[in-house]
Amino acid sequence: MPRRIAIGIRGIGHRVIDSTWRLGYASRFFLLILLKSGTSLRRFGLVIRELYFTGVLSLIIIIVSGLFVGMVLGLQGYETLQRFGAESAVGTMVALSLVRELGPVVAALLFASRAGSAITAEIGLMKATEQLAAMEMMAVDPIARVVAPRFWAGVISMPFLAAMFSVVGVFGGYLVAVVLIGVDDGSFWSQMQNAVDFRYDIVNGIIKTCVFGVAVTAVAVFEGYDASPTAEGVSGATTRTVVTSSLVILGLDFVLTSFMFRGMS
Amino acid sequence: MQRATMDLWVGLFVLAGIGALLFLALKVGNMGTYSSADGYTLVGNFENIGGLKVRAPVKSAGVVVGRVTDIQLNTKTFDAAVTMNIDTRYQFPKDTFASILTSGLLGEQYIGLAAGGDDALLKNGDKIMKTNSALVLEEMIGRFLFDKASENKDEKNGKDDKD
Numbered sequence A: 001m002p003r004r005i006a007i008g009i010r011g012i013g014h015r016v017i018d019s020t021w022r023l024g025y026a027s028r029f030f031l032l033i034l035l036k037s038g039t040s041l042r043r044f045g046l047v048i049r050e051l052y053f054t055g056v057l058s059l060i061i062i063i064v065s066g067l068f069v070g071m072v073l074g075l076q077g078y079e080t081l082q083r084f085g086a087e088s089a090v091g092t093m094v095a096l097s098l099v100r101e102l103g104p105v106v107a108a109l110l111f112a113s114r115a116g117s118a119i120t121a122e123i124g125l126m127k128a129t130e131q132l133a134a135m136e137m138m139a140v141d142p143i144a145r146v147v148a149p150r151f152w153a154g155v156i157s158m159p160f161l162a163a164m165f166s167v168v169g170v171f172g173g174y175l176v177a178v179v180l181i182g183v184d185d186g187s188f189w190s191q192m193q194n195a196v197d198f199r200y201d202i203v204n205g206i207i208k209t210c211v212f213g214v215a216v217t218a219v220a221v222f223e224g225y226d227a228s229p230t231a232e233g234v235s236g237a238t239t240r241t242v243v244t245s246s247l248v249i250l251g252l253d254f255v256l257t258s259f260m261f262r263g264m265s
Numbered sequence B: 001m002q003r004a005t006m007d008l009w010v011g012l013f014v015l016a017g018i019g020a021l022l023f024l025a026l027k028v029g030n031m032g033t034y035s036s037a038d039g040y041t042l043v044g045n046f047e048n049i050g051g052l053k054v055r056a057p058v059k060s061a062g063v064v065v066g067r068v069t070d071i072q073l074n075t076k077t078f079d080a081a082v083t084m085n086i087d088t089r090y091q092f093p094k095d096t097f098a099s100i101l102t103s104g105l106l107g108e109q110y111i112g113l114a115a116g117g118d119d120a121l122l123k124n125g126d127k128i129m130k131t132n133s134a135l136v137l138e139e140m141i142g143r144f145l146f147d148k149a150s151e152n153k154d155e156k157n158g159k160d161d162k163d
Helices: A002-042 A044-054 A056-084 A087-128 A131-137 A142-181 A185-195 A198-226 A231-260 B003-028 B137-162
Strands: B039-046 B057-060 B063-074 B079-087 B097-102 B109-114 B126-128 B130-132
Touching: A002 A044, A002 A142, A002 A198, A044 A056, A044 A087, A044 A142, A044 B003, A056 A087, A056 A142, A056 B003, A087 A131, A087 A142, A087 A185, A087 A198, A087 A231, A087 B003, A131 A142, A142 A185, A142 A198, A142 B003, A185 B003, A198 A231, A198 B003, B039 B063, B039 B097, B039 B130
Parallel strands: B039 B126, B057 B109, B097 B130
Antiparallel strands: B039 B079, B057 B063, B063 B079, B097 B109
C-alpha cells in the first residue's frame, strides 16, 4: 500500500516537473525567436512570403465568417431589441460586440485553426524530414530562417484580419438590419458612432488582436519545432496547436477584458 | 508562385487591413465626429448626479458639444464635481445653466447646457455657477407619497373640526 501511494505521488510530481520544464523551454524558445528575428526583419522578403500564406490565404474564411456572424448578430439583436422598441440601437449592438469581443476572439480562433495549424504542420514536417537539421549543418540557423519569419508574419497579419472581420461583420449587420428588415439607415450609423469610442473600444480591440496574434503564432511555431519527428508526432502537434491556442485566446481574452472594461460604462 | 504576384497580394492585403482600421475609426467609431484633443474644460458642482457616468455627452440644444471627462466627490461641500471637455468651436456665456437630463424614459443621462445672456464667455477651467441636479426617481416618489400623506392628514383634520 505505501508503495502504491509513493507511485501515485511520484506520478503527480513527474507531471508537474514535465509541464514546468516544457513551459520554461517554450519561454526560452520565444525569447530566442525575438533575439534572432533581426535577420528575418532585415530580409523582409521571407516575412512577405509567409504573410502571403498566413494572411492572404486566411482572408476568405475570415471575410465569410465575419459576414455571417454580423448577419446573425443583426437578426438576433433586432429580435431582442424590438421588444423594447429600441430596434435602431441594433447598429450599436452589432458594432460594440464585434469591435470589443467577437472580432478579435473569433478572428483569432479562425486564425489559429487556419494558419496556426498550417505553421505547426509545416515546421513539424521540416523537422521530421530532417530539413532543420540539414540547415544547421549548413550553418543556417533554423530559428532565424524558418521560425522567426513565420512568427512575425502571424503577428503582423492578425490585427488586419481582425479589423477586416469587424468591418465585414458591421456590413453584414447593416445588410440584415437596414436592407432586409428596414431599420432606419441614419439612426443605425449615428447611434453606432455615438456609442463606439475610438480610444476605449477600437484601440482596446486592436490591443487584444495584437496579443492574440503573438500568442497564437508563438504556440504554433513552438509546437511545430517541438514535435516528435514522426507522422504521428506532427499530427499530435497540430492538434495541440489548435487546442492550446484556442484555450489561450479565451483565457487571455477574459484577463484583457477585465483589465480594459472594468468599471467602464 | 511568382515573387511579384505574391508581393502584390500581400500589398493588397495590408492596404485592405489599413482600410478596415480606418473604416472602424472613422465610420464605426467617433473619431470623425468629435475628438477630445482640441477642447477646453469646464467644471460644474452638482448636488446629485444620479446615474451620470464618465464619457457621457454634454449637449446644448440637443447637439453634442463635449463629453464628461471626470467625476469626483468634493469632500468639503459633499457635492459632485463634474469635469467636462467642450469643443473649442462652441463658446458659452458666463451665466450658462447646466442640468443633468435623461434621454428618453430609460435612456442614458447627459448634461444639458442652456446658454444665458451674459456677454462674458466661459474660459478654460471655469466653473459653471448655475447647476441643476439629476431627478432621482426614489426621491420623487418619496416626496409624492409624503405630500399625499400630509394632504390626507389635513383632510381628516378638517373633517374632525367639522364634527
